[in-house]
Amino acid sequence: EPAPSPTEPAPSPTEPAPSPTEPAPAPGPSGSMPVPTPFDTSTVLTPSNGVCIVNGDFELDNYTAWNHPVTQNNANLTSVPGVGGTGLALKVFDRDHQARGGPIQTFSTSCLTENEWYEVRADILAEYEGTTNVFDCNPALYYIEDQDGGSCPAIAIFEPQTQVITQVLAYTMGPYNPNGWNEIYGVFKATKDIIDKGNLDIVIARAPTMADLTVDNVVLSVAPSGAAGKTDCTSSNLLFNGDAEIGDARSWFIRGHYSESKVEMASPGHTGTFCFKHAYHREKPYVGMLQEIDVDCFSAGSTYKISAWFYYLDSGGSPAICDKAEGKIYATNACPHFEIAGKLGSPSLGRKPNVAAAPIVEGWNKYEAEFTITQDVISSGKLWVTVFLNSGNYFLDDVQITPV
Numbered sequence: 411e412p413a414p415s416p417t418e419p420a421p422s423p424t425e426p427a428p429s430p431t432e433p434a435p436a437p438g439p440s441g442s443m444p445v446p447t448p449f450d451t452s453t454v455l456t457p458s459n460g461v462c463i464v465n466g467d468f469e470l471d472n473y474t475a476w477n478h479p480v481t482q483n484n485a486n487l488t489s490v491p492g493v494g495g496t497g498l499a500l501k502v503f504d505r506d507h508q509a510r511g512g513p514i515q516t517f518s519t520s521c522l523t524e525n526e527w528y529e530v531r532a533d534i535l536a537e538y539e540g541t542t543n544v545f546d547c548n549p550a551l552y553y554i555e556d557q558d559g560g561s562c563p564a565i566a567i568f569e570p571q572t573q574v575i576t577q578v579l580a581y582t583m584g585p586y587n588p589n590g591w592n593e594i595y596g597v598f599k600a601t602k603d604i605i606d607k608g609n610l611d612i613v614i615a616r617a618p619t620m621a622d623l624t625v626d627n628v629v630l631s632v633a634p635s636g637a638a639g640k641t642d643c644t645s646s647n648l649l650f651n652g653d654a655e656i657g658d659a660r661s662w663f664i665r666g667h668y669s670e671s672k673v674e675m676a677s678p679g680h681t682g683t684f685c686f687k688h689a690y691h692r693e694k695p696y697v698g699m700l701q702e703i704d705v706d707c708f709s710a711g712s713t714y715k716i717s718a719w720f721y722y723l724d725s726g727g728s729p730a731i732c733d734k735a736e737g738k739i740y741a742t743n744a745c746p747h748f749e750i751a752g753k754l755g756s757p758s759l760g761r762k763p764n765v766a767a768a769p770i771v772e773g774w775n776k777y778e779a780e781f782t783i784t785q786d787v788i789s790s791g792k793l794w795v796t797v798f799l800n801s802g803n804y805f806l807d808d809v810q811i812t813p814v
Contacts (some may be wrong), residue, residue, distance in 0.1 A: 441774045443729055444676035444685050444721065444805050447585075459631050462521040463612070466532075466628035468498045476500055476513045485511055492626045493533045493591055499626035503539065505619045508556055509566070509575055512615030512623055516570060519607055522600040527640045529633040530580040532594045534563045535624040536617050545621040549584035549592075550673045552663040552700060556618045559669045562586065563623055564616040565594055569607055576610065584659040584673050591626075595660055597639040599704075643707035648714070649795065650701065652809035654684040662686065665700040665755070665796050668693045676805055680719040680774045685807035688797065695740070696749065698797030699806060705793055710785040713814040716762070716795070718777045720746045721805035729772050730802070736763040739800065745770060746799040746806075750781045752790030759787065761798045774807075780814060 460466060464475040468489065478485040485505050492499040505511035522528065536545035547562035548555075555561045562582035568575045580596025594614070604610070614625045633640045638650045638661045650661040659673040670691035679685035688699055708714070722745060724730040732745035739747065739761055751758040762779035787793065797806065 441680065441721075442678070443773075444678060444687065446687060446689070447675045447677045447684065460629040461528075461632070462517045462630045463515060463628055464517075466630075468492065468500045468626060473498075473500045473513075476515050478502065478512070478514065487513060490624055497626070499533075499535075499624050501622060501624040502614075503622040505539075505615070505622070508561070508616065508619055509554060510568065510573065510613055510615055511619055512563075512613050513625060514611045514613040516609055516611050518609055519600075519605045522605060524600055524602055524605050526600050527597055527633040527637070528600060528630055529597050529637055530565050530595070530628075530630050532565060532580070532614060532628040533591050533626040534582060534594050534614065535591050536563055536621045537624070539620050539622050544588055544590060545617065546588065547582070547586060547617055547621070548664075548669050548672055549582045549586050550659065550662065550664040550671065551667075551669060552665065552702075553667055554616060555667060555669055557669065558618070558620065560618050561616050562592070563594060563614060563621075563625075565596065565612065565614050565628075566616065567604075567610045567612050570609060570611050576604070576607070578616070579612075581660075584662075585675055597633045597637050599641070641704045641706050646810075646812070648707050648811040649703060649716075649809055652718075653682060654679055654686050654807060655682045657684055659686060661701055663700045663702070664688075664697060665794075666694060666697045668697050671697055673699060680721070680807040682807075685721075685805050687805050688803050692799070692803065695798055695800045696755075696796060698746070698799055700794060700796045701809075702753070703793040703795065703811075705783075705788050705791060708783045708788065708793060710783055710788050713780055713782045714811055715778065715780050715814050716748055716750070716809070716811050717766075717779075718748070718809040719774050719807045720777055721774050721807075722746060723803045723805075725802050727803065731770055731772050732775075732802070734764040734770055734775075739763065739798070742801045744800045745775070745777075746797050746804045747777065748779065749794075749796045749798045750787075751794045751796070752787040753792035753794060754790075755794055755796070757784070757786045757790070759784065774805075 565580040674687040722732040734745040766776040766778040
């Protein structure tokens with residue numbers, strides 16, 4: 411794969427402060443350029459009412475109830491200091507399988523209630539094998555990638571008999587902390603298919619085998635109302651974490667197999683404190699921010715509106731005016747827009763040009779479009795919402811999908 415692009419240019423310095431004797435100038439309609447924020451803008455509280463998982467904090471002797479897959483006999487487990495140097499955590503090393511090479515626990519699905527939504531979280535420290543150097547990974551990667559800078563750790567379930575991953579439940583949240591511990595978070599619905607498995611293994615793995623993994627505070631609990639990723643058809647927004655105000659990039663990925671593209675947090679947003687930034691190298695126009703949504707709240711033949719605010723950056727990383735004309739989506743200075751599709755990008759409902767009436771300015775710009783869901787998209791099981799941009803990069807905020 412191409413080498414990562416150089417570090418992005420720093421934002422231009424702010425204008426000098428106005429003279430104390432003069433009133434401060436009113437902000438322009440486009441807003442100031444956001445600035446990337448530190449990685450630790452959000453944390454997930456560790457619930458105390460967990461279910462299914464035994465010894466998730468690893469404080470019981472000899473990491474009781476945890477093991478490594480029987481097919482991964484080379485993997486070793488050991489107790490080590492926990493998060494912040496207090497208590498205990500579990501470290502797995504000598505891993506020889508990316509997807510299943512990690513600490514596992516077998517549990518009975520009788521601990522779950524059918525059709526209930528559950529939240530899964532854990533603290534994770536990934537280090538290069540045999541060292542204390544933090545492993546470089548990219549939380550925004552949707553597909554599993556086996557390389558330095560590839561996939562971050564995740565939590566998945568699989569059937570012990572088949573050794574086939576049933577579902578990835580939770581991912582490392584971006585932006586990634588390159589200096590130590592990170593958080594894994596996700597939600598899932600306990601469908602009849604999951605309940606009918608009877609017994610499942612839960613595993614913390616997915617990072618390349620060149621990484622040793624230390625895990626702490628694994629908790630599975632009933633998801634609270636409003637949890638990002640929990641489908642709620644009565645919500646005012648059918649897309650999750652669209653306004654970035656959680657302070658992290660949960661629910662967002664980068665489409666494609668390009669580890670150089672990342673999702674960062676920035677401030678200020680179009681509204682509120684935060685927005686998203688698609689940072690670093692983009693190999694193809696479809697390599698954009700991606701969200702995968704259950705189709706439960708969508709019906710074939712119905713029309714929906716997607717709206718958002720973009721702040722366009724040219725290929726040099728500077729604010730610029732883009733062209734939103736419908737026939738210019740492949741132009742060098744084309745504006746960002748969305749593609750709506752089924753799972754894995756097929757079938758596609760097309761790339762939707764911006765029909766917002768306002769003219770494009772250098773700064774924040776409104777995006778609006780409509781799309782009508784087809785039965786083949788419903789049949790795919792997921793809706794893919796992807797930012798499509800031919801050249802340059804962007805900040806993104808206030809993304810919303812609503813019925814028309």
